Amino acid sequence: MKEIELRLLEQIKRGNEMAFVQVYDKYWKLLFNSGYKRLQKREIVEGLVQEVFVEMWQKRKSLEIxxxxNSYLYTAMKYKVINQMKSQMVKEKYVAFVTSKKLSFGSEVEENIFYxxxxxxxxxxxxxxxxxARKVYKLKKYQDLSYAEIAQEMQISVSTVEKHMIxxxxxxxxxxRNYSMSLGVLCLLNSGVF
Structure with a gap:
């Protein structure tokens, strides 16, 4: 590892936020680009990049590189992307299963109750x-504001907005999670699988 990286890492381990911001600024785009090549979904990739940095900060005291x-962050991002792809494959298989079986959840009344x-x-x-976190989520979800607009509205930094959103x-x-699992079980029950 380069000497400058060692110094930055030691400063991060001691809780130096400026050193962390330097690493964030230097590697954010690299991680975003590597994830975007595979996923092609900006918001998902942005969230994964933020998770990599949040986890790095949370584990800073025990961090061993x-x-x-560069390799550490790239590898962390690679695993985030792989997990996201696996999750997406499961969702796609489930949707394909539901579509192929033309499942019905029961009567319209039951569907409305469940919904x-x-x-x-x-x-x-x-x-x-x-x-x-609630305020950030609502501004993003219901008013479709960008992180920068939310930061300005709440008078906090963009990175703080990202942390609250994550x-x-x-x-x-x-x-x-329990509700999505209940939906899956209900679909399987109505399909005659069980």
Whole structure:
């Protein structure tokens, strides 16, 4: 590893945010480009890049890099992309399965009840997000503001907006996971598989 990278890494381990910002500024575009080549979805790739940096910051005290900072970050991004691709493949297979079987969830009344329950759960989870994360999420989701516009509106930095958005999405994914699993089980039950 280059001497300058070693110094930056040591400063990051000690919690020096400016050193972290230097690394972020230097490698963000490289990581974004490598992810975009494979996924071709800007928002998803931006989120994955942010996850790489957030995890790096969270693990900074125990961070051990034996090659180079570039290799470490590139490899971390590569695994994020692979996991995203696996997740997307599962979703696509599920959609193909549902389409091929022309599944019905039951009567229209049952479908409406399930949709309303899911929608209520989603609204409840959004409203229970931490204040800043909830505000960022709502400005992005409902007003379609860019991260820069949100940062200006809330008078915080763009990186802080990104951190709040990552936090909000992670909480929503985890807390609504049971509903998506229930939907899958319901589809399989109605298909006659079980």
């Amino acid at each position: 034996h090659t180079s900072l 309303n329950e899911l929608n209520d759960a989603y609204k409840k989870e959004v409203s229970s997000l931490p204040d800043q 936090k909000a999405l992670k909480i929503l994914r985890n807390n609504l």
